[in-house]
Amino acid sequence: MASNLSINQKESDEMIVVELSGEIDIDTVNELRERLYEIVEKYPIDIKLDCANLNYIDSTGLGVLVGVLKKVKNNEKNIYLTNLKNTVKKLFLITNLNKVFIIEE
Amino acid sequence: MKQFEKADKNVSKEIDLVVPVLTEMVRVVRLTVSGIASTIGFEIDTIEDIKVAVAEVCNRIITKTDSNAQRYIIKCYAEADALKIRFFFEDQKPQDFELFDDEDVFGVSIINALVDEVSVDLSQQSNEIIALAVFLKESEV
Numbered sequence: 001m002a003s004n005l006s007i008n009q010k011e012s013d014e015m016i017v018v019e020l021s022g023e024i025d026i027d028t029v030n031e032l033r034e035r036l037y038e039i040v041e042k043y044p045i046d047i048k049l050d051c052a053n054l055n056y057i058d059s060t061g062l063g064v065l066v067g068v069l070k071k072v073k074n075n076e077k078n079i080y081l082t083n084l085k086n087t088v089k090k091l092f093l094i095t096n097l098n099k100v101f102i103i104e105e
Numbered sequence: 106m107k108q109f110e111k112a113d114k115n116v117s118k119e120i121d122l123v124v125p126v127l128t129e130m131v132r133v134v135r136l137t138v139s140g141i142a143s144t145i146g147f148e149i150d151t152i153e154d155i156k157v158a159v160a161e162v163c164n165r166i167i168t169k170t171d172s173n174a175q176r177y178i179i180k181c182y183a184e185a186d187a188l189k190i191r192f193f194f195e196d197q198k199p200q201d202f203e204l205f206d207d208e209d210v211f212g213v214s215i216i217n218a219l220v221d222e223v224s225v226d227l228s229q230q231s232n233e234i235i236a237l238a239v240f241l242k243e244s245e246v
Contacts, residue, residue, distance in 0.1 A: 004132065026164045027128035056135075058160055059211035087153050094218040095211045 003028055007035045015046045015080075021053035024061030032061060036068045044075040052083035062095060069101065080104055118183040123195070124163070126174050131163045134179065141181050142188050146245050154219035155188065155239055161212045162192055162235055165204050170194075177234075186241045192234040204234055 005028035006021040016039060024032055039047065047068075069079050082104040084092070092098045120141055124130050135156045142152045159179075166177050175195065182189040204225060205213050216223060222238035 023132070025128075025160065026131055026167060056157075058157065058164060059209070059215055060164060062211050087150075087157075091157070091215060095214050 003031060005031055007032065009039060011043065015048055016043045017048045017050055019050045019053070023056040024054065024064075025056060025058045026060045029058075029060040029064055033064045033067070036064070037071070040068060040071045040075070044077065046077045046080065047072060048080045048082055050082050051085065051088060054085065054088055057088050057091060059091075059095075062091065062097060066097070066100070078102060120181045120183065122179040122181070123176050124179060125176055126167055126170055128167060131160050131167070134163055135160050138179075138181065138190065141183055142239075145183050145185075145188055146241060147188070147239070148242075148245055151239065151242070151245065155190075155237075158216045158219040158237060159190060161216050162204075162237070165209065165212060166192065166234065169202065169204060171199060187238055189236065189238045191236040194232040194234060196232065198229060198232050198234070200229070202234075 004023045004025075006019075008019040008021075010017045010019070018036070018039065020032075022028070036047075049065075065079070072079050080102045081092075084103060089098075089103070092101065092103065122134065122137060124134055138159045139152050139156045142155045147155065170177070178193040178195055180191045180193065182191075216237070220237045220239050222236075224236045226233040226235065
């Protein structure tokens with residue numbers, strides 16, 4: 001079955017933008033973990049996750065994002081989430097992760 | 106044609122899914138349950154909630170079930186004003202099985218927030234794991 005998640009990155013001096021498209025679930029979460037951990041290792045700068053085309057995330061995906069945030073914070077940097085769809089944002093609110101991540105409106 | 110006319114049958118609207126214990130099948134479950142929920146008349150936001158909650162249960166079953174397990178069963182009851190979904194092991198419930206543990210904070214929060222009723226069957230005699238229920242709101246009736 002083809003992966004239902006696409007991850008594209010755009011680099012700049014100050015920040016790396018990661019575009020997440022499709023669905024983050026128990027089937028695609030390992031791909032997300034590997035890619036984001038790679039990015040954090042390679043670029044010790046702020047990360048912006050552009051979720052404009054992210055249609056779905058589950059608790060496994062949220063768990064990976066928390067793990068990545070810990071690594072980014074170790075570098076004294078941060079993760080910014082932008083363009084969240086309401087259905088995705090709702091899960092950040094339910095789990096109180098809206099207080100942990102910087103969510104840009 | 107007469108054979109396609111709606112018959113006034115008193116047939117239970119129960120749909121059973123027998124699902125392989127595979128991560129890629131959770132997506133299939135999400136889509137199927139969304140379809141069932143839409144036939145009852147739930148609004149799109151509620152359908153999305155049901156889909157998310159059901160997938161969280163599937164995630165837990167997949168991660169907590171031993172590697173020998175092949176399939177689990179989801180029974181969806183499409184009632185006039187509610188969707189009830191019960192999850193079962195195909196075989197006997199494993200000894201000391203716990204669907205949720207301390208590490209599942211996100212999953213538990215999500216399920217509790219998105220459905221109206223949750224009941225976990227702790228009985229070792231039953232092969233039922235958990236049951237969810239979502240009721241139509243007044244605006245959806």
